[in-house]
Amino acid sequence: MIIAERKAFNQIWDSTKELHKVLILGCGTCVAVCQAGGEKEVGLLASELRMKSHLEGKEIIFGEATIERQCDREFFDSIKDKAKEYDAILSMACGAGVQYSAEVLEPVRCIPALNTRFIGVTEQEGHWAERCRACGNCVLSDYGGICPMTICAKSLFNGPCGGSRNGKCEAGQEKDCAWVLIYNRLKKQNRLDTMQNLAIKVKDYSTQTHPGRLINEAYVKPEPEEKSGKQPSQASL
């Protein structure tokens, strides 16, 4: 899931204080799970902003709404008309959601309330950790299910550097050395012999071009028929 965190309150306040009517729009999927932009967080931010606005002597109206996902067009239907009544949308979604809100709800201005951090997992309640860099060419099967691109602070693909000490990384003692983790995992799997191949493996970075775009083959439009050569030839006419 995508992990995000809320921007500092003062930063959010600064971006909304000159407006008159702001719709705080939550997203009910990833950012709701990581307690950054779900319905509850929308309520908290709205409450804070209402109090701040009152203390500053301003009369800003803060509306609240949460849709299932801000990265899917169909979920905007329920708030599309209402959004037009607002000066701006304060989107509590990840960067993708904010951009899609701005596109779907155009020309209403969209302001991000979160900072998108990474694709990660929930290690324990309230603790999230990065696990994937979306490189587009997954090699996890060769690395014992541990991504050297993500977990290694230097994203070393072909082996460890010399900075590993007692299983920790020289870039920060709180970071595990990815290559120690990979070694230990492959050892448990009795696959240590495969490690030598990793040293000469070449990573295909061509999949990391941006912006990424993907179309399911079932949704690819068929080519027009005139190009298929089925038209009758001149001779047969």
Next chain:
Amino acid sequence: MKPGEQTNQKDENKNTVNTNTSGAFSNNDSSTWEPRVVAFCCHYCAYSAADLAGSMRLEYSPNVRIIRILCTGKIDTLHILRAFEDGADAVYVAGCEEGSCHFLEGNLRAKKKVVQAKKLLKEVGIEPERLEMFNISASNSVLFARAADEMTERARQLGPNPLNKVS
């Protein structure tokens, strides 16, 4: 002061826009001002302690408005903020002693919520001292009375909720 009320209204339809600003922030006459303190009390301990305090004829501040809840684990940060939005001068959450929650860890969850609410109040510009968490067992009516007095006194020291002072 019914913070739960507004939340429930919103929950009825998740995808509708709620612009409820609750008409709070009433002004108080400074000459007759008395602090309004909201106490979220656990049914199994602090509320029973309040009951016992009454039975024992213990005197405690009449400024406290008690809201009985099944467990302090039910308390949401939003309930606390709403109480302040609606004009409370001080709020406290009173749960069981740590380790004796009827629902095992409800009071520990409430403790985290209070810490979060204090942080949010500070961000907005409201003194976090207006909010506190107490652990009061059902038999400790004296502590209940002391907590009520302490929070009322704290509100008196800090003055009216800043939201009530702004016109």
